[in-house]
Amino acid sequence: MSCLRSPVAAGWPVDPNWGHGRVAYPGRVAHLLGAEALHLEFPTRVVFEGVTLGIDEGSRIGVVGRNGDGKSTLMSLLAGRLEPDSGRVTVRRGTTMGVLDQRDILPLDLIVSDAIVGGRDEHEWAGDPKIRDVISGLVSDIPWAAAIGDLSGGQRRRVALAKLLVGDWDVLFLDEPTNHLDVEGVAWLAAHLKTRWSANQGALVVVTHDRWFLDEVSTDTWEVHDGIVEPFEGGYAAYVLQRVERDRAAAVTEAKRQNLMKKELAWLRRGAPARTAKPKFRIEAANALIADEPPVRNQVELSQMATSRLGKDVVDVIDAGVSYGDREVLRDIEWRIAPGERTGVLGVNGAGKSTLLKLVTGDVLPTTGRVKRGKTVKFAVLDQQLADLHEFADDRVSTVVGRFRTSYVAGGKEMTPGQLLERLGFTTPQLQTAVRDLSGGQKRRLQLLLILLDEPNVLILDEPTNDLDTDMLAAMEDLLDSWPGTLLVVSHDRYLLERVTDQQYAVLDGRLRHLPGGVDQYLALRREGAGSGEARTDRPTSAGYVAPPTAPALSGAEKRNAEKEVASLDRRLAKNGADRRALLDSFADHDQNDYEGLAALQQQVAALETTIEELEARWLELSELLEQ
CATH class of the missing domain: 3.40.50.300 (P-loop containing nucleotide triphosphate hydrolases)
Structure with a gap:
């Protein structure tokens, strides 16, 4: 099944300048790369089945999905590093592509300066502001004359990223580029990618579990799941909203996943208003979805x-x-x-x-x-080493969990360890898997569960997001929400x-x-x-x-008043939203020949929309003040 309609199948004209037939999209910017009917199988499963998609000038695409569903494989297919079993990838003639994968293979005897600027004299590259920016932003703390083999894994990763970013590329494919970057480095990389090309030039495809970064750099999101690639407008926040709407409209049976994403949406809407103020994120729809959702x-x-x-x-x-x-x-x-x-x-x-x-x-x-x-x-510590699982390496997951408590209270509900494992993404067959055979993300989740079953009252998380995809991060955060x-x-x-x-x-x-x-x-x-x-x-x-x-901090009394007004605005937005939906529903039942009545209804809707916009503007203003 194809997720996106094939441009060729749509009957759009073929431009002779296209390497294998360039698609001329009516009224759109230039097409850089297209994939048509991609099919790929590994010995144990079908990875992609009939995937068709395209990348245009100006595309900024974030790729999300569960670990193992094919995000990195999709990137390899599009970048020409992996051939599909059937289907094809077409690239516009002259298009240059830069790729950062997770292998970071650089010769160990190569010098840092040679790796990044290719042995050019300083006077040649120092005059290029882009190169200076990349060096300062990523590798300013790494000795310029050091050998790659003498660097840590994180330093090698940053050198590989710097080597890529100093080049000129029409399309950048980045696989987990924020690994080994601190908060500052991630902010710098987001700013660099947002200003690297003008609005309708270049293209970016990024696979990452860093949801803040996704929201900063992406204008579109592709979700890879079940052998398909499903497109969504906007960054991570908008993707969460649309996924909740999709699940609700389709009456999806996986209620647990749906409720989890609604909770995620509630936090995005209430806790981070700057994200949801983006034009593509429909605030009214978000309010309707989370009207009855309690704080996280x-x-x-x-x-x-x-x-x-x-x-x-x-x-x-x-x-x-x-x-x-x-x-x-x-x-x-x-x-x-x-x-x-x-x-x-x-x-x-x-x-x-x-x-x-x-x-x-x-x-x-x-x-x-x-x-x-x-x-x-x-105390309990969830660290990066997974050392406390070594003693259980040969045991099955179900056996390990059974040695601890038989029940656990989460969110006011008593749950068995098996139910907790399911909540953290383990399937029934995986319960019989030996701990040593689990993936890094599965081991991380099992480690968290064992810690919680041991009932510490002070929990320390040291870089807990390693090896977890966005869905599992949301599940872990949901579990922590009820941890007392x-x-x-x-x-x-x-x-x-x-x-x-x-x-x-x-x-x-x-x-x-x-x-x-x-x-x-x-x-x-x-x-x-x-x-x-x-x-x-x-x-x-x-x-x-x-x-x-930074606005001046609110005094205690000012903060309380602002919080009360925000609560009032929430209630008024919910009521006005419901009134607007009721008016829109009444259009269908109204006599379509009663033009005056229809005009009056339209005026009421317009008045409500104006009121809602004013309320939302005030809500965002107060929320930003409360965040100072």
Whole structure:
């Protein structure tokens, strides 16, 4: 089955300048690349069945889907690195394509400078602002004369990305480009890609699990699933809305997945208004879908439950510092962690984030100051190593889970471990799989489940998004929403930080700083050189990324009044939306020969739409103030 209509089948004329027959789209920008009736099979399954799609000048496409469904394979087919079993990919003559895959194969004896600028003299490449921007944005901390073999995996990845971006390409294919980039690096890459071409030039196809990045750079989304590629307008936020609408319209039986995406939409709509203000994201439709959807977390209830489990004291870090010999990593740290607190920790690599968390857990002792922990505190850490699964490598998943508790309460409902595994994306056959045979994402999910079954009351997540696709990230976030404990998260995944935490701190120049303005404030501080001992003062500002102006913080009374007005606006928007839908429905029942009556109905609809637009504008204005 074809997801997108074939241009040739549509009867559009063929341009002789096209390499294998160029399609001249009426009224559209130039076509760069097309795929027609792609079919691909692996020994165990059909990967794609009759996929037809195209990439035009100006396309900015994000590719999402479950791990293993074929996202990277699709990119390889389009880039000409993999041949389909049938069907064909046609490329306009003269079109250049650059590809970043996940293998990052660079000769180990190659020098960084040669890898990026190809051995050209400095006076040749230094005059190119694009090359200077890429070097400053991605590899300013990597020795220019170092050999590739002497670099870490993350540094090699950044060199490979820089090598690609200094070139001139008509189409860029990027497979997980944000891997090994910190929050600043991701923001820089998004700004670079948004300004790399003019609006109707070049094309970008990106596979990534970073949902904030998807929203920033994509104007269209392709979902790869069940052997097809399904197109959606807009970035990740708009994709979530349309997927909820699609599931509802089709009366999909997988109610659990539908409800999960509605919850995701509720957060996108209420918690991040800047995303949903984009023209392609239909705010009215979103309001209708989430009118009865509660907030993603009941913070009062969770705080009460956490207090009952933890008591009033969790961890107090008082005037603490950590030094290794002459090197001072942390200093003057004052951090009082409360029951039920959900905190994200930001900082560049090497800033001291891991040391800070180990200071909290007791794995690192303070050189100065002290750390006081509550008597009932029970820590658990979801780290990047998966070390706690090694002892279960030869056991089946069901056996491992059965050694823990027989039930677990999530969202007020008692669930068996099997139901929790299903909620985290495990199928029945996978329960009989040995742990060693699980994929990286499956091991990550199993690790989280085992930690939750052990009932810690302070959970630390250290880069927990590795190996997880967007659906599984949403499932993990949904599970954490009902977890009644203190949550500390270190991650370069901006979307995750904003989704599961309620406040953010940054480690800057060895000190801990609260960020009332969240990630945007952190990025602004880094650009301004806050924490001069580590700030990237050479981070370019010409790439197009400009932080939004920061409004004065609201006082306590002003904040309460604003929150009340937002709640009132929510109710009025829901009522006006319902009234508008009722009026539109009445058009069908009205006498179509009663022109005056129809005109009156139209005037009522127009008046309601004007009111809704005004209410939405005020809602967005207040929401932005509350986010400061």
